Amino acid sequence: MPHTPVDTNGEFDPAVSCRGWCARCAREHSLPVGPARGPALALLERMEREGRIDFEAPEPDPRFSVGYLDGEARGQMFGVLVARDKAGATVALKAFSGQYNSAWEVEGWAPPLLDTARFRRDTFEAEQRIKSMGREIAGIPAGSPSRDLLIYRRKAASRTLMQEIHAMYRLPNFRGETVPLPLAVHGDGGVPTGTGDCCAPKLLGLAAAQGLVPLGLAEFYFGRTNRSGTREHGRFYPSCLDKCARILGHMLCGLEDA
Incomplete structure (x- = not known):
């Protein structure tokens, strides 16, 4: 997946975007929104303007219309990770949570972790x-x-x-380690369905695999307000606690030394 150069205009949001407890380090690792809010807003506006997510395709595929998010799907989370590549350039990656209209992969978006x-x-x-x-x-x-x-x-x-x-599921981190999802989960209890499918794990997994150093991450909701009323179109949210926080400690490990 090619990197997309990005200009962040020097903006930095210190709010924590994602976090998780790391059993190896016996501490919490986290990542701020940092310089990612601007590129995430640009993605949101592009989706609204073009009405689709398959930006790389010469012709729009009806499956990837944002109209899907106004129907029974009732919206979805999207995320942007801003990172530094090996040449020192600032680049951006993007992801959607879970599947998009039954599709695991869409060109230009972070792939799943399996x-x-x-x-x-x-x-x-x-x-x-x-x-x-x-x-x-x-x-x-x-x-x-x-x-x-x-x-x-x-x-x-x-x-x-x-x-x-x-x-x-294979979850990498920034120490060069990759483990199956069950070995990355922190805390007691079963692993919730959908763990590993959210934007943050996808983006961090792709960044680790490509040797990028994350600088910030921002996630927003696009579509109809969800049934519980906890997600509204265009609003930004930190990564979830019930799924992401239980694996992101492992996935963020080593980032401080990257």
């Missing part, structure tokens, strides 16, 4: 079995012992599948 071809190949059969059990459950009367047993088996199969999916 091999999507392997994901589709290795999860297909398990997903079909789980769906089949769901259809079978729907046809069994409520309260039936056989129905309760099948529900238990479906939950167990779903839990196993999620563990296998989490193991596919």
Whole structure:
């Protein structure tokens, strides 16, 4: 993925954009918004102006219209990371959270932290079995012992599948280390679905892989206000605590020495 040179006009926002506790260092690592707010605003304005996110394509693909974010999707988070490359130039990377209208990858945007071809190949059969059990459950009367047993088996199969999916994610840091997602998670309890798919992990993962030194990161919400009312169009938010904070301690580790 090519780097995009960026002019930040010397602006610097000291607010913390993302953070996480690092078990290795027994301390919290963090990254400020820094010089990223201006380039993030420029991205927001470009999306509003062009009405799409596939900026690199000669012809717009309807799948990547921002109209998708005004429909059932109800909006999505987007992020920009400003970094210094090996030549000392300031560059910007951009990412969207999760998938965009069922697409994992869009040219010019940070890729996911897992091999999507392997994901589709290795999860297909398990997903079909789980769906089949769901259809079978729907046809069994409520309260039936056989129905309760099948529900238990479906939950167990779903839990196993999620563990296998989490193991596919590879999370690098700025010490040159890369580990599977489960080994990067800090704190007790299960790993929430979608961990590793937010903008900050994608951007930091790409920066680490390309030898860039992050200087700042900014994330904004685009689209309809979400159902809980906690996200509004055009507003900036720090990285989430329930998912990102549990892995960003590992991913930010080593940045102070970069």
